Amino acid sequence: MKTTKQTIGLLCSLLVGVCALSACGSTTADSAQVRVMTFNIRYANPDDGPDYWDNRREAVVRMVREVRPDVMGIQEGLAPQVAFLDSALTGYRYVGVGRDDGHEAGEYAAVFYNDSLYVPVESGHFWLSETPDTAALGWDAVCIRIATWVKLRERASSREFLVFNTHFDHVGVVARRESAKLLLDRVHAFGDSIPTVIMGDFNFPVTDPSLAPLIQAPTFCEARAAAKHKPQGDSLPAVTYRGFGHGESGELIDHIFIQGFTPEVYEVISSGYGVRYLSDHLPVLVTLKY
Numbered sequence: 001m002k003t004t005k006q007t008i009g010l011l012c013s014l015l016v017g018v019c020a021l022s023a024c025g026s027t028t029a030d031s032a033q034v035r036v037m038t039f040n041i042r043y044a045n046p047d048d049g050p051d052y053w054d055n056r057r058e059a060v061v062r063m064v065r066e067v068r069p070d071v072m073g074i075q076e077g078l079a080p081q082v083a084f085l086d087s088a089l090t091g092y093r094y095v096g097v098g099r100d101d102g103h104e105a106g107e108y109a110a111v112f113y114n115d116s117l118y119v120p121v122e123s124g125h126f127w128l129s130e131t132p133d134t135a136a137l138g139w140d141a142v143c144i145r146i147a148t149w150v151k152l153r154e155r156a157s158s159r160e161f162l163v164f165n166t167h168f169d170h171v172g173v174v175a176r177r178e179s180a181k182l183l184l185d186r187v188h189a190f191g192d193s194i195p196t197v198i199m200g201d202f203n204f205p206v207t208d209p210s211l212a213p214l215i216q217a218p219t220f221c222e223a224r225a226a227a228k229h230k231p232q233g234d235s236l237p238a239v240t241y242r243g244f245g246h247g248e249s250g251e252l253i254d255h256i257f258i259q260g261f262t263p264e265v266y267e268v269i270s271s272g273y274g275v276r277y278l279s280d281h282l283p284v285l286v287t288l289k290y
Helices: 007-023 047-050 052-066 079-088 173-190 210-214
Strands: 031-040 071-075 092-096 111-113 118-127 146-156 160-167 198-203 253-259 263-269 284-289
Touching: 031 198, 031 253, 047 052, 047 092, 052 092, 071 160, 071 198, 079 092, 092 118, 111 118, 111 146, 111 160, 146 173, 160 173, 160 210, 173 198, 173 210, 253 284
Parallel strands: 031 071, 160 198
Antiparallel strands: 031 284, 071 111, 092 111, 118 146, 146 160, 198 253, 263 284
């Protein structure tokens, strides 16, 4: 479920990100680069008809193989979808569990990473609720929500960074706000100096008050607004959720927040790679330096 697109909100999000640019971090002469993607792949729902997962999955693989993100966070993947991607995407490994039971039940917020580039140092997950170590509804949410995290070490340089991937509730206002606070608390537990990515489907634009804890976090900025280059120019899609073309107006709700990185390039993947739609969401790709 999505809200109606608000043009003014989108413009405001640009201003918010520009103001936060100085908080993103800086790079040095020996800085490294990482390409990060967030992508809600849409759960395998037979009611989607021609846009059912089985009709899209090979195109998704083609896209990933061509775009080649170093790290990719997916949302809504069910266990068979995650298993398919794990098998088809040679050179990638993943961390993540189903949100309903911490094993295979329910949607995953899995993180895939290029195994030739990175070594997972630590990883885990927690639920977006008052009891983050237990699968449960949080606050006023209508769905169980989860976050997956991994600390990656670059093989070539031994640099380390954190990745958090999540999917916020689409109804609960308190749940979104408290989920944002919980994510930041978990980041702060590692220390504010470590480069960090928080990405996912947040179900609302960055101007929504429920996302204020992330927008106002002094060490973070939002990649779309802060990126130095947007090579798509006027062709850059204004939304990341657009449904399957059934009249949805669309929303800019898939975000990447960063700490300790400089956002160099921001892109939204609009090609269907041989099918009408890769998903009801568009993949977001950012190139970061740290």
